Amino acid sequence: MATPTADKLRVYFPSKNLAADGDALPTYTADTGGALNAIVDAALTQADGYWAGAVGWFLGNTPTAALQGQFFHVKSFDAAADKLTLSRDLPTVPAAGDTFRLVLGGNWRSSHETFGMLMGGVLPELKTVSGVNITGVTIKKASALLGEGTLTVQYTRGLQILRIKMGSQALGVGLDVSASVTDGIVFAADGQAFIQVDVNAASLPTVDRTDTWTLAYPERTLTPDYEGYETKNDVGGKTRYRLECVRNADAVDSMVDLTVYAGKPSGAATTIASGSLGTGAGSFDVTDATGWPTKGFWLKNKTVNAGVGDCRYVNYRSGNTLYCLGVDWATLAFNTGTSEIKQGDVLSGATSGATAVVDQVVLVSGTWAGGDAAGTLLLRKVVGTFQNAEYLRVSSVNMARAGGASALGLRGYAAVAWAAGNAIELLPDVDLGMNKPAANQYENPAAETVQPASVAFRAAWDKTTALDLGNLASGKLQGVWRREWIMDGHQGRAGIVADTRYSWS
Amino acid sequence: MPGLENGSSIQxxxxxxxxxxxxxxxxxxKLTAYGGGGNYQDYWALYLLAGKTYVxxxxxxxxxxxxxxxxxxxGSYLLYDNNSGDDGGGMAKMTYTPTKEGWYYIVIYLYSGSYGSYILESVPAPQSFRVFAGSTARFGTRIALDAAVAARFEAIREKNAAGFGNRFSVYAPAQTGNAARVSARQAREHARASRFEAVKIATVVVSSGRYSARQAREGRHWARFSARSSQGLVLPGRFDVRQPADGLVPARFGVLGRVEGIVPTRNNAHVPPGWALYARNADTGEVVRLGFISADADPKQLADVPLADGVWEIEVRPAEWYWEECRGRNVLTLIAGEIGGGGEPLQGLPAxxxxxxEIVSFQSVIKWNVVAEYEPGAxxxxxxFSPTSPVDTSGPPDQTVAYAAGQGEYQTVRAQTAPEYVAVAAYTPTEQGPASELFLDWDAVAPESPANQHAAQWGA
Structure with missing residues (x-):
């Protein structure tokens, strides 16, 4: 019952257009008619808007050199024109014959792993990475545990081993390359960070050799940028959902107590020094915000709600003064639903006069057709408070009745007042939710803005708050959804770090 | 090295x-006898490295x-000697350079009728798989005492000794009547490639399955040995031991904590390119967001924007600005409602x-800034100046400073003899912009200049 080594955790892209677990992502081929911000392919036969929000990339060997390995974010899809409109311009216009792939949603795990580190500006999963000096070695993946810096790969002829190190660290355990190796794993000194290589033993040098690469984190390979057009649209922000498909690739052993949490901005926890904050927009001073982001980040108050906490979106920071946006999101239980409430509907309370825009509809029981639909609504741009049992209307039509009063809150926390002395800390930019696939099939929400059914989200930012995924047996799958919660009027911010960090024994 | 270790044979x-x-x-x-079943020869096992010359x-x-x-x-014979030793006196000596790394055996043999103690030397020393006090801990794992749970696991490597078979033992100290939880030891097996095996010989009585240890045997598999404690609420200590040993790899043993993997997920958040238009009421200071003009809008305009009666300074802020205190250029001033004739823009006087x-050479230097550079008129x-506040600005000013196109900062000197208030405003013969007022204290001692003084403002 050995512990599966770090290379045994493999994370894959899902996609809603696949038909079974492990299917390859289709390779699409561009037709003529593309533009700097558009790709046309008649093979894209899906419905209008199907690919909106998708992440895509051109293959490493696509004919147009400037597009090789280029990632893009799909803004919209026109079924009639078979055209993907992109969020921003490509380096050059895609030519007929250029090949690309698309990823969106959940449903099925693909055979394509998520990407590791950039090596010298190149993703080895997309383009061949080989050293200048160590002939016969092809690097196929560099794990993100290596981090940024200089990677040294060393071949020792006398021992016929390949070893690696980062920066000035010690060399790790060697990989025996006395014979050719496919998908060999070379660990760094920590025994966890690794590179994956193919080795042709006959082509290895006859003397000791070393090669180095500069490693960097890739951006926009799993979660696309949050584009400007997605916010400040006066509909109260939005939520986006992405899935990581996790598989234990160990042939024998289970991953015991697999956990996951997300990265968050750097900055130490502190306390509110002075001032207070209600549920509206406001500001307060903290004791020490040194090193915190200057704008557009999330904050958790660890003191309130009996220690459960509360959170706010910090619009911007000036020294130790934090300016927060108001809480205009709420949850609202409903029942006796007779007409379907949909995302984007403008909801109003027949008695209270409260209004809101519907972000999510979570149906817990009953049906709309049966007139007994019940569940929970996630509302944004909330004005007023919906009352218990009042009719909930859309365009003056009664749709359902409130199952309680609406409760203001962001990211699952109940919004309450904050006061001096409260302990606060930075919160990750994403929430995580577990989705154990049923018969290897994941939840399949209709769009990137629709919450996957039966997935409970919460913030997880360190080992103590990590999401517990249980034990993962050999060859088994698990799923982790990421939720981005975007406030209307949110700020631009570069270099958002929301890495997912898994650990197990 | 497995076997009984009594020196009686290779095994x-x-x-x-x-x-x-x-x-x-x-x-x-020590050889104890010659003939008659006595101990007349000893076998010694040495692990030698290829290419190294041993004497x-x-x-x-x-x-x-x-x-x-x-x-x-x-067990194949390689060489022997009887009388070539450096010490003379019949001492024996052999020099050998192995072509292959592995175990070799020296037999010391009693030829004559005498016997007794002997000294056998190998220069350099054969390889050791043991840990020494002064070495850099090749092996040794412990879990620290936990407040709630006494040491659950301790690993000690026992001394190699003839007659003591265990080369490696894992003990859990007895706690509160619970006997040793687990033990791992080396099996005695000859000619096995693997030199280590851990066997669980006791079942945990109180806490089942907290610990298991065994060796995975796979030809090219890294993990040769693993010991771990599964996660439990009571026992948060996570423990993992594994040996990533390979025949050619010096590192024979490693100790790791939880295994980790990272999925790099990094992106950026953007705001839409364009400009937000704000209106600032010159009388009340109220700021109203009029709307947003996208960079790709054509024409770039806001139409049908409701605005209450009053004098409004219209300001444009690029989308990437985020400080509320940021001020853009006052592109125009307009009067909405009856007092201004229905929203006609004025030439625009800056706030x-x-x-x-500042105190310079015992004189007050009054400074201010403006940002209005949008085609201002003359x-x-x-x-x-006034000893009381608010300062009356209805009459002609006490001092004037000329506006210079493109210049944002202005100053003038005030020969002051007592505390007073100053009001500053842009003005023309027909219009006056919003005024700002500042109290000018006066003392023989110069005040410290704070980083930011806030000026009160009121409308013209």
């Missing part, structure tokens, strides 16, 4: 005890005239910002 050869002599180069033994010899005061023989791992005073800055 039961003594292990080279590196602790007996500095550098681990000598071991000591083996007996050293005085060995009590008899020894022969020494060398065998390889399969006075960052009004402040105007001046007026300064009104």
């Amino acid at each position: 039961n050869a003594f292990s080279w005890d590196h602790t007996q002599y500095p550098g681990g180069t000598r071991v000591f033994g 083996f010899q007996t050293r005085l005061p060995t009590a008899f005239d020894p022969y020494i023989y060398l065998y390889d791992s399969s 006075i910002q960052n009004l402040r005073r 105007f001046q800055f007026g300064l009104w």
Whole structure:
């Protein structure tokens, strides 16, 4: 019952257009008619808007050199024109014959792993990475545990081993390359960070050799940028959902107590020094915000709600003064639903006069057709408070009745007042939710803005708050959804770090 | 090295005890009899490295005239000697350079009728798989005491000794009547590639399945050994031990915590390119967001924007600005409602910002800023002084400063003799912009200049 080594955790892209677990992502081929911000392919036969929000990339060997390995974010899809409109311009216009792939949603795990580190500006999963000096070695993946810096790969002829190190660290355990190796794993000194290589033993040098690469984190390979057009649209922000498909690739052993949490901005926890904050927009001073982001980040108050906490979106920071946006999101239980409430509907309370825009509809029981639909609504741009049992209307039509009063809150926390002395800390930019696939099939929400059914989200930012995924047996799958919660009027911010960090024994 | 270790045969050869002599180069033994079933020869097992030249010899005061023989791992004879030793006196000596790494065996043999103690030397010392106090901990794992749970796991490597088979043991100290939870030990097996095996011989009585240890045997598999504690609420300590050993790899043992993997997920958040338009009420200071004009809008305009009656300064802020205190250029001033004739734009007089005073050579230097550079007409800055607040600005100013196109900062000197208030405003003969007021204290001691003084403002 050995512990599966770090290379045994493999994370894959899902996609809603696949038909079974492990299917390859289709390779699409561009037709003529593309533009700097558009790709046309008649093979894209899906419905209008199907690919909106998708992440895509051109293959490493696509004919147009400037597009090789280029990632893009799909803004919209026109079924009639078979055209993907992109969020921003490509380096050059895609030519007929250029090949690309698309990823969106959940449903099925693909055979394509998520990407590791950039090596010298190149993703080895997309383009061949080989050293200048160590002939016969092809690097196929560099794990993100290596981090940024200089990677040294060393071949020792006398021992016929390949070893690696980062920066000035010690060399790790060697990989025996006395014979050719496919998908060999070379660990760094920590025994966890690794590179994956193919080795042709006959082509290895006859003397000791070393090669180095500069490693960097890739951006926009799993979660696309949050584009400007997605916010400040006066509909109260939005939520986006992405899935990581996790598989234990160990042939024998289970991953015991697999956990996951997300990265968050750097900055130490502190306390509110002075001032207070209600549920509206406001500001307060903290004791020490040194090193915190200057704008557009999330904050958790660890003191309130009996220690459960509360959170706010910090619009911007000036020294130790934090300016927060108001809480205009709420949850609202409903029942006796007779007409379907949909995302984007403008909801109003027949008695209270409260209004809101519907972000999510979570149906817990009953049906709309049966007139007994019940569940929970996630509302944004909330004005007023919906009352218990009042009719909930859309365009003056009664749709359902409130199952309680609406409760203001962001990211699952109940919004309450904050006061001096409260302990606060930075919160990750994403929430995580577990989705154990049923018969290897994941939840399949209709769009990137629709919450996957039966997935409970919460913030997880360190080992103590990590999401517990249980034990993962050999060859088994698990799923982790990421939720981005975007406030209307949110700020631009570069270099958002929301890495997912898994650990197990 | 498995076996009984009584020196009677290759299978039961003594292990080279590196602790007996500095550098681990000598071991000591004793032959007790010649013939009659006595101990007339000893086998010693040595792990030698390929390409390294070893000199083996007996050293005085060995009590008899020894022969020494060398065998390889399969027991095949390699060489022998009787009288070539450096110490003379019948001591034996062999020099050998292995072509293959592995176990070799030296037999020390009693030829004559005498017997007794002997000294056998190997220079350099054969390889050791043991841990020494001064070495850099090749092996040793412990879990620290936990407040709630006493040490659940401790691993100790026992000394190699003849007659003591265990080369490796894992003990859990008895706690509160619970006997040893687990033990791992090396099996005695000859000619096995693997030199280590851990066997669980006890079942945890109180806490099932907290610990298991066993060796995975796979030809090219990294993990040769693993021991771990599964996660539990009561026992948060996570423990993992594994040996990523390979035949060619020096590192024979490693200790790791939880295994980790990272999925790099990084992106950026953007705001839409364009401009937000704000209206600032010159009388009340109220700021109203009029709307947003996208960079790709054509025409770039906001239409049908409701605005209450009053004098409004219209300001444009690029989308990437985020400080509310940021001020853009006052592109125009308009009067909405009856007082201005229905929203006709005026030429635009700037608001006075960052009004402040500095003491230079015992004189008050009054400074302020403006940001209005949008085709301003001819105007001046007026300064009104008064011992009380608010300062009356209805009359002609006490001092004037000329506006210069493109210049954002202005100053003037005030010969002051007592505390007073100053009001500053842009003005023309027909219009006056919003005024800012500042109290000018006066003392023989110059005040400290704070980083930011805030100027009160009111409408014209």
